[in-house]
Amino acid sequence: MIKTPPRRGVVLFACMLATFMAAIEVTIVSTAMPTIIADLGGFSLLGWVFAAYLLTQAITIPIYGRLTDLYGRKRMFYTGTLIFLLGSVLCGFAPDMLWLILFRALQGIGGGAITPIAFTLIADVYSPSERPRMQGYLSSVWGVSAIVGPLMGAFIVSHFHWALVFWVNVPIGFAAMFLLWRYFPENVESRSHALDLAGAGWLSVAVASLLLALLQSDILGWWVIPLLALALGSALMLRRQERRTPEPLFPLSLWQSRIIVAGNIGGLSIGAAMMGIAAFLPTFVQGVMGRTPLEAGVTLAMMSIGWPIASTLSGRVMMLTSYRTTALFGCLLLMAGSLILLLQQPGNSLAWGRAAALLVGAGMGMTNTTFLVSVQNEAPPEMRGIATASTLFTRILGSALGTAILGATLNINLHLRLPQEKDPVQALMSLVSRTDMAPERLSLLTEQVAISMHWVFMAAAAISVLTVFATWLLPARHKPIDGAGKPACCDEQ
Known part of the structure; x- marks a missing residue:
């Protein structure tokens, strides 16, 4: 207290x-x-x-x-x-x-x-x-x-x-x-x-195995399969441990709330969808469009401008409407930004890419803040710490998952479209390689890599649909309201 x-x-x-x-x-x-x-x-x-x-x-x-x-x-x-x-x-x-x-x-x-x-x-x-x-x-x-x-x-x-x-x-x-x-x-x-040391151990093994499999898949090759199996097995053991320990790492009562479940699904999906911009837009700007690293950085910075503006405004929108309406509006911004990236073509200006980054940043700021606040207001004070941490934890997992899914989407498309090229993106990203490249080959690589990147952006938009599902789990017309006139600073800890 x-x-x-x-x-x-x-x-x-x-x-x-x-x-x-x-x-x-x-x-x-x-x-x-x-x-x-x-x-x-x-x-x-x-x-x-x-x-x-x-x-x-x-x-x-x-x-x-x-x-x-x-x-x-x-x-x-x-x-x-x-x-x-x-x-x-x-x-x-x-x-x-x-x-x-x-x-x-x-x-x-x-x-x-x-x-x-x-x-x-x-x-x-x-x-x-x-x-x-x-x-x-x-x-x-x-x-x-x-x-x-x-x-x-x-x-x-x-x-x-x-x-x-x-x-x-x-x-x-x-x-x-x-x-x-x-x-x-x-x-x-x-x-x-009674510290849940066994639960912490199983969690560590599960998360480490999953993140290694997702983030190092291109290096590990077939070793990804046993790592994913280890992650699944450890997750099942963690679930078993949490059911029988007196003070579980993840109290099972948390997952009986639709709002907390929605917040965690939302964290997972927005973390994954965000990677369409954060990881792949700079590559498109430099590799496909042939622009400078500075121009790519400025384009990506638009996401960082949209995020704080929408985060700040989301509080007022929540109070005027509801958690669901605010999160849904953020989801629409997230999907719109991902789809607008399809309008960015090799010979265009950077306007579409920067508009998309701004919208995705705004969508991230609005949905992330809404899910976080709804979870904190739903969780009892004695579980507020783990409830808050779970939303941030799932967002990190979502970022790793999004990197793996979107990276696989790009690699599959490149393999189908340019089977004879070992690493076409790297060839376009290198200034020396790009300068020495024959015009016909440069045109071919640029066109096919652009199409492959557009499939990545479509996959990011599809992932953001999962955020809409999380939004509809939130009860209608729920908004932040004080209970019994008691300030939060007096809550029991």
């Missing part, structure tokens, strides 16, 4: 700081990686610098979510943030790429706590009717960080040692911890708990 009403504005600012720190982690490191590789070597391990962080973060998000319900928000936030900052400091001292990957995995172990607990803290200190607006502000940090992160990374590697891209987290993290220590008074009831 929160002992006294906290300084809510300061708590919100602290959570925004923490979320910003976690959100820029991928974008700022991506910008610095060419410089890091030039210093440390190990280009063949580049993908693991990001996969190691994503893997450990995905595994620990639901674990932290449950622990924060059992042991308190602040304790788990401090624990996760300190581990994250330790990993950040060590990354700056990495002597080679293998050590950098190891320290990135340590970062991810701590990073799994930061975002879900930040969103949970906001739900604790604001009432149900206030949460849509405040969670919109917090969600908008992701859009802002997607723009600031690359710029900050480029500035750092241009003027300082690359280690600073990791060390910049330290003052931000300690500032967030200090503000929560000072302005978020929390009194957690002291009692023993």
Whole structure:
């Protein structure tokens, strides 16, 4: 229980700081990686610098979510943030790429706590009717960080040692911890708990196996099949464990709510649909259209502009209409953006692509905030942490699943249309290869890769239909309403 009403504005600012720190982690490191590789070597391990962080973060998000319900928000936030900052400091001292990957995995172990607990803290200190607006502000940090992160990374590697891209987290993290220590008074009831260690173990195996199979399928080949079998078997064992343990990692009562089920299905589908823009639009702009990396980056940045605007507006729309109407409007934006990408042709301007990115970003911001707020308002306070974490967890799984599905769609189309070409996309992306290519071959590759990419965008639009299904699971006319006039800051923890 929160002992006294906290300084809510300061708590919100602290959570925004923490979320910003976690959100820029991928974008700022991506910008610095060419410089890091030039210093440390190990280009063949580049993908693991990001996969190691994503893997450990995905595994620990639901674990932290449950622990924060059992042991308190602040304790788990401090624990996760300190581990994250330790990993950040060590990354700056990495002597080679293998050590950098190891320290990135340590970062991810701590990073799994930061975002879900930040969103949970906001739900604790604001009432149900206030949460849509405040969670919109917090969600908008992701859009802002997607723009600031690359710029900050480029500035750092241009003027300082690359280690600073990791060390910049330290003052931000300690500032967030200090503000929560000072302005978020929390009194957690002291009692023993039966930790679900077996459930955490089965979850770790299931998630690690699934993400490895999805993200490394092109390298693993047929080894993907035993990994998927291991993921399925571990998931079944996790389900069995959760049915018999006294304090399960995923309380089964959560899944009896249509709203919470809808939020998790929505997180999975919007995470998958988003990859049509995030992973493949820059490739289309550079490879098919022959534009510069800067032009591709500006096009993708439109998604980061649409996200915070829609996240902020979604709170007002929820209060005027309902969860279902707001989420449905976001779904329509998501599908419209994916379909508009079909209008982007090799010889066109970038207008269609940028309009599509803006709409997809707006759809992401509106649906993500709506599902999150509806889940938090539905979950009882003693389960709010794991309920919040589950929506973020499924979004990460959705991103990995979307990358695998859309990547397979592209590869199948390329194999059918250009069977004689080993890697046509790479040939178009390379400036040297593109310049030396005969005009007839360049025209053929451009045309066939464009058609194949259009199939990817259609697949992304089809995936977004699943978000509509999640939306219709939400009860009609439900909206954020305070209960019994009791502010959320007085809820039992």
